[in-house]
Amino acid sequence: MVDVLVVGAGPVGLCAALWAKRLGLSHLVLERGTVAETVYRFPRDMVFFSEAKNTEWAGSKQVLALLQRELVCVRGLLGEVEARVQALLAALPEAEVLMGLPGVGPQVAAAVLALLPPELWGRAKRAASYAGLIPEREESGKSVERSRLSKKGPPLLRRKLYMGALVAVRHDPEMRAFYHRLLSRGKTKKQALVAVAHKLLRRMMGRLREYYAGRLVQGVA
Numbered sequence: 001m002v003d004v005l006v007v008g009a010g011p012v013g014l015c016a017a018l019w020a021k022r023l024g025l026s027h028l029v030l031e032r033g034t035v036a037e038t039v040y041r042f043p044r045d046m047v048f049f050s051e052a053k054n055t056e057w058a059g060s061k062q063v064l065a066l067l068q069r070e071l072v073c074v075r076g077l078l079g080e081v082e083a084r085v086q087a088l089l090a091a092l093p094e095a096e097v098l099m100g101l102p103g104v105g106p107q108v109a110a111a112v113l114a115l116l117p118p119e120l121w122g123r124a125k126r127a128a129s130y131a132g133l134i135p136e137r138e139e140s141g142k143s144v145e146r147s148r149l150s151k152k153g154p155p156l157l158r159r160k161l162y163m164g165a166l167v168a169v170r171h172d173p174e175m176r177a178f179y180h181r182l183l184s185r186g187k188t189k190k191q192a193l194v195a196v197a198h199k200l201l202r203r204m205m206g207r208l209r210e211y212y213a214g215r216l217v218q219g220v221a
Contacts, residue, residue: 085110094121097211098204103168103175111160112204115153122209124202131157133198149194158197165196175199 089095089106098109113121120127128134132152151158168175175196182192 089113094208094211097207101168101200101203101207102172103164103166103200104204105164105167108160108164111157112201115157120205122205122212124205124209127205128198128201131161131201133158133161133194133201161197161201162193164200165193168200169193169196 086106089099089110092113094113095106095109098104098112099106116127116130120130125134130153132149135149165175169179170176178199179192179196182195183189187195
C-alpha cells in the first residue's frame with residue numbers, strides 16, 4: 001500500500017508526486033480514465049486529484065511556493081530530456097531523412113523512430129497498421145457494416161502523427177489539397193486530419209525505403 005495516490009499525470013500531478021517524495025511518502029501516479037477500480041479501493045483521504053478539487057490546497061502560500069520551486073526543477077529536467085532526444089536524433093541518419101518532410105519535426109521523428117519497431121521502418125502498410133491508422137470494418141447486430149480506425153499500437157504515436165498532420169496541412173500544398181478534398185467529400189475535420197496523418201506516415205516510410213535502397217546501391221548496408 002502506498003501513502004499517497006496521485007490521479008492525473010499532468011504538471012500538477014507531477015508536482016504532487018514530487019511533493020510526496022520530498023515528505024518521504026511513498027506514492028503512485030496514475031493516468032485519469034483508467035483508475036476507477038483502483039481509486040474505489042483506495043482510502044479517499046489519501047487520494048490527490050490533480051484538478052479543480054484541490055484548488056484550495058494548491059493555492060496555499062506554502063504549497064504554492066513549493067510547487068513553483070518544483071516547476072523550475074521539472075522544467076530543467078524537461079530541458080535535459082529534450083537535449084538528449086536531440087542528441088539521439090542527430091546520431092540517427094533516419095531522423096534527418098524523416099525531418100526533410102513538411103510536418104515532421106523532432107518530436108514526430110522521435111516518436112516514429114522510438115515507438116515503431118525497426119523491422120517496420122520503410123514498410124508503409126505494416127507501419128500504418130501497427131500505428132492503428134488502418135480502418136477496419138465493424139458489424140452491428142443488424143449486420144450494418146461501418147469503418148473505424150483500429151487504434152492498435154501506441155496512442156502516443158498516433159497523437160504525434162496527428163500533430164504532424166496539422167503542420168503538414170498548413171505548410172505542404174499537396175497535403176492541404178488532400179485535406180480539403182476529403183472535407184469536400186463530407187469527412188469531418190478530425191477524420192480528414194487522421195487521413196493526413198496516415199498519409200504522412202506512409203510518406204515517412206517511403207522516404208526510409210528510398211534511403212535504404214540508396215545505401216544498398218552504394219554498398220553501405
